[in-house]
Amino acid sequence: MKRRTILFVMNIDTADTLISAAAEAAAEQGHRLVCLILGASPFFPVYVSPYGAGTVPDNWSELVAEVQQTQQDRVQEVEALLAKSNAAGDVQSVICATADAKHAVARFARVCDEAYLADNLRDTPDFLREAASGVLFHSPIGLRINGSIADKIARVFVAWDDSEAAASALHAALPYLIEAKEVLIASIDPVMMADADGQDPGTDVAAWLSHHGCNVTVSQYPSGKLSIEKCIQDRAQEFGADLVVMGAYGHARMVQAVLGGTTRSMIEQTDLPVFLAH
Structure with missing residues (x-):
């Protein structure tokens, strides 16, 4: 089972040890690892005055910029982990609303051979279900969950x-x-x-x-x-x-x-x- 492209769906909190283990397994088996970091976009608050006019908080753009910077910092960290493991692949980043996660995941899944969800996505169950739906119902590939990419299947x-x-x-x-x-x-x-x-x-x-x-x-x-x-x-x-x-x-x-x-x-x-x- 060589030269497969594996989509590894994670978030910024996915442990380095899990990512490194996946990267090392991919390198050992000749696979390409596409790490997709999913991030939730900040909630868009609109305050309605008694007169019916809507206003957006003054710090809204700062909140968005902070989320984007945190995500980009994590992308660079994951890229370093892949390089250290000599794994072929790349790191992608998507920030979106929960309901849009399925479409973001599906876009990358369509050009991979298999998808794997990081265990810690369970901490955001709505994102987990949307990501799973994106692979299963909007792409042609299979989905693995639980365990590790490095696990031996006997x-x-x-x-x-x-x-x-x-x-x-x-x-x-x-x-x-x-x-x-x-x-x-x-x-x-x-x-x-x-x-x-x-x-x-x-x-x-x-x-x-x-x-x-x-x-x-x-x-x-x-x-x-x-x-x-x-x-x-x-x-x-x-x-x-x-x-x-x-x-x-x-x-x-x-x-x-x-x-x-x-x-x-x-x-x-x-x-x-x-x-x-x-």
Whole structure:
């Protein structure tokens, strides 16, 4: 798995140690690392007088300049970390409203092979969800969350449901599946159909992956009274998964897409590294 371009989405508070580890892993594996520093634009206050006239605080331009300078200072620091690690790549900076983060992230994701979200983005959950939506619903690549770019992936748990999203996730994650020592295709409450793989869901996927040289096992699990996300987490932990691969789903709302319940839960949990695609 060489010469991939990885989009690493972070903010000014992402730790140097995490950035350096990602850069060193990228350099070792021949990847290009694009560090995207997301910053929240200052809230635009408008005070309305009793007479209906709106006024902007006198120090508004100073607040904006301060945010921009802080962001630019961090860009230079991250550039220095990349140079020290001999990693190929560059550092990009975006300051925007939370609602616009998805479009900013998507713009860079469209010319990368994979995106990874820094763990500390969880401190700003709205930004985290918007960044994830930008990758998943506005770009063609997969998204990794939890763990580290430097992590070695030996055991992969694939949550398979015969959907287009699950198939997209499989294709996007194929480099990891090929390099893994063991891959488990897991169907939760599978629907047995007469066509395709009939009474044994997942066997067609296993055949395809086996042709790529993957060591594949197929299993079906009942959810019982558990939610789908809880069942995935429990079975993946039993398997000892280093990575969970699954399709991402959303709900249409106006012209945007919001994360579906299972997708949102898997992004919000912190116990398992997850690779998603839509």
